[in-house]
Amino acid sequence: MNIILLGPPGAGKGTQAQRLVEAHGMRQLSTGDMLRAAVKAGTPVGLQAKAVMDRGELVSDEIVSALIGDELDAMGAGVGAIFDGYPRTAAQAESLDAILSSRGRKLDHVIELGVDEDALVERIIGRYTCANCGKGYHDTFEQPREPGTCDKCGSHEFKRRPDDNEETVRTRMAEYRAKTAPILPIYDARGIVARVNGMAEMDHVTAAIERIIAA
Ligand code: ADP
Ligand code: ADP
Numbered sequence: 218m219n220i221i222l223l224g225p226p227g228a229g230k231g232t233q234a235q236r237l238v239e240a241h242g243m244r245q246l247s248t249g250d251m252l253r254a255a256v257k258a259g260t261p262v263g264l265q266a267k268a269v270m271d272r273g274e275l276v277s278d279e280i281v282s283a284l285i286g287d288e289l290d291a292m293g294a295g296v297g298a299i300f301d302g303y304p305r306t307a308a309q310a311e312s313l314d315a316i317l318s319s320r321g322r323k324l325d326h327v328i329e330l331g332v333d334e335d336a337l338v339e340r341i342i343g344r345y346t347c348a349n350c351g352k353g354y355h356d357t358f359e360q361p362r363e364p365g366t367c368d369k370c371g372s373h374e375f376k377r378r379p380d381d382n383e384e385t386v387r388t389r390m391a392e393y394r395a396k397t398a399p400i401l402p403i404y405d406a407r408g409i410v411a412r413v414n415g416m417a418e419m420d421h422v423t424a425a426i427e428r429i430i431a432a
């Protein structure tokens with residue numbers, strides 16, 4: 218199974234991808250995570266991407282599509298893929314078709330998480346993750362069961378993204394509207410788009426996604 222989670226920054230793509238990984242042993246392919254790892258490691262890709270990401274603009278199609286291809290090659294052929302934050306442009310959607318078909322894979326579902334823009338800023342500003350295992354949290358909406366301790370791995374260290382500030386989020390939303398939302402019709406024409414209300418509680422969103430992939 219190969220699915221795309223599509224939605225603006227803060228829609229819940231990462232949260233739901235982590236849940237699918239736990240429930241089904243699928244792999245989350247997040248170009249944002251891959252790029253942040255490249256920045257941290259100081260690779261040539263990271264050095265090129267950092268300033269673009271800090272501004273909230275999009276990294277080049279060539280860079281992210283290469284990252285996705287490499288990541289797919291590193292996983293077992295039978296392992297399902299959840300694309301989180303990719304594709305983000307029409308050119309990336311085209312590349313993904315080629316990347317998948319050359320590896321004998323096909324897209325099963327594009328799940329669009331619909332959310333109010335006003336809610337997104339609050340979600341982004343309150344977002345943080347475990348510095349050890351990457352589990353996502355929120356100051357208001359998803360706190361660790363024991364304050365200061367990661368539910369999943371017990372770590373006491375957490376981190377926030379430098380681009381999760383209000384100004385950058387506005388740019389990221391504008392990028393989504395201008396470049397990413399327009400790719401939906403491509404998938405609509407293939408009849409593989411399912412829309413989920415991303416404003417619902419996290420568990421309800423998860424249940425809705427489970428129904429789609431079970432169908
Ligand atoms: P994305 O990957 O689409 O940018 P995230 O999954 O990181 O979004 O979610 C952004 C923030 O909002 C996180 O802190 C997460 O805990 C929180 N969040 C995700 N889904 C919901 C939801 N349905 N209701 C409330 N908060 C949510
Ligand atoms: P969010 O979860 O908030 O939607 P991501 O972690 O997916 O954000 O992406 C963070 C940043 O990384 C983006 O603002 C952009 O600069 C870059 N990025 C991630 N994925 C892509 C992509 N597919 N194409 C271009 N740039 C990307």
Ligand code: ZN
Pocket residue numbers: 347348349350351352367368369370371372
């Ligand atoms: Zn953890």
